[in-house]
Amino acid sequence: MSSGGGTSTFVIRWINFLTSLLAMGVVGFGVWMSTHHDNCRKSLTLPVICLGAVIFLVSIIGFLGAWKNNTILLWIYLVFLCVILIAILVFTVLAFIVTNNGSGHDIAGLRYKEYELNDYSSWFLKQLNNSHNWNHLKSCLVKSEDCNNLSKNYKTLKQFKLAKLSPIEAGCCRPPSECGYPAVNASHYDLSFHPMSSNKDCRLYKNSKSIKCYNCDSCKAGVAQYMKTEWRVVAIFNVILFIVLSIVYFVGCCARRNASRDNSKV
Known part of the structure; x- marks a missing residue:
């Protein structure tokens, strides 16, 4: 050889x-x-x-x-x-x-960004707007305890406002900032205020651990940003x-x- x-x-x-x-x-x-x-x-x-x-x-x-x-x-x-x-x-x-495609939007007074679903590619929109896919993902988000852990990680409202939340935490665990709901603590908002925006996510958000903003477009956008980073x-x-x-x-x-x-x- x-x-x-x-x-x-x-x-x-x-x-x-x-x-x-x-x-x-x-x-x-x-x-x-x-x-x-x-x-x-x-x-x-x-x-x-x-x-x-x-x-x-x-x-x-x-x-x-x-x-x-x-x-x-x-x-x-x-x-x-x-x-x-x-x-x-x-x-x-x-x-x-x-x-x-897709990136976060800076919000005055916050260290983290907020995300809009329409900023992402049509493939992400198709996958996340599919009810079967989203119901499965939503069940995973509820089980993940990400939203429930916010009140454990940030004891005061000041700590929460200075937090650097992940895309999923920012999109799924809280209402969009444009809604104008005052934050009582890291996991509870005063929903008695009339929302300042016509964004449907403002009406979908609830303080319940099983609901939060899991049905919101902002939550889907947070998942899209997470998937984009992983991909x-x-x-x-x-x-x-x-x-x-x-x-x-x-x-x-x-x-x-x-x-x-x-x-x-x-």
């Missing part, structure tokens, strides 16, 4: 060995999520487990192909890896397109993963080519 062929197969062998260990960690994390999270987050476990399983399978094929210097296995490995690269690229491009993180991670896997793919091509050359000499 040529020195180039030996180097490429050695590198692809060890890269895929380490990748297979990483994949087992991903599968283990998915299993852990399924046993330590509620039904709302369990929906994330299947994709995590499947992703880990696919990476593990491809890594094993690549490792065996490089170890045995087997052209067929290396071809299968490269085809699978190419499909994964295309899938990552498509998802990443779509993620950047979907999260391109951006995933998209950036995918860019890094795409670059790494592209290098692995290139090394795999070299290993496959050298394996074919060595087999033709036999």
Whole structure:
């Protein structure tokens, strides 16, 4: 075997060995999520487990192909890896397109921003305005205790006004500032005042722990901002993963080519 062929197969062998260990960690994390999270987050476990399983399978094929210097296995490995690269690229491009729109609005006297649903992409609007999707998300928000924890985290009204709330806390746990409802504390507003705005969210907000502003467009906008942030993180991670896997793919091509050359000499 040529020195180039030996180097490429050695590198692809060890890269895929380490990748297979990483994949087992991903599968283990998915299993852990399924046993330590509620039904709302369990929906994330299947994709995590499947992703880990696919990476593990491809890594094993690549490792065996490089170890045995087997052209067929290396071809299968490269085809699978190419499909994964295309899938990552498509998802990443779509993620950047979907999260391109939408940002918060500064409110005088507040350290956090408020969000408007119509600022976000049509994809977010379609998903969040779907009653089935939103009812599921709303049940998760009620169970999350985010709104209930505000009164525990901010004992005084001054602390609450100086707080830097998350998009979900700002949109789902309180009425929009334009409503003009005076805050009694971090979890209670004086709703006896006539709202200063015609925004329907002003009428939908209730102090009840199970209602709050969970039916408001401002809550949907807060969720959209949260999803946008999460998707951006995933998209950036995918860019890094795409670059790494592209290098692995290139090394795999070299290993496959050298394996074919060595087999033709036999």
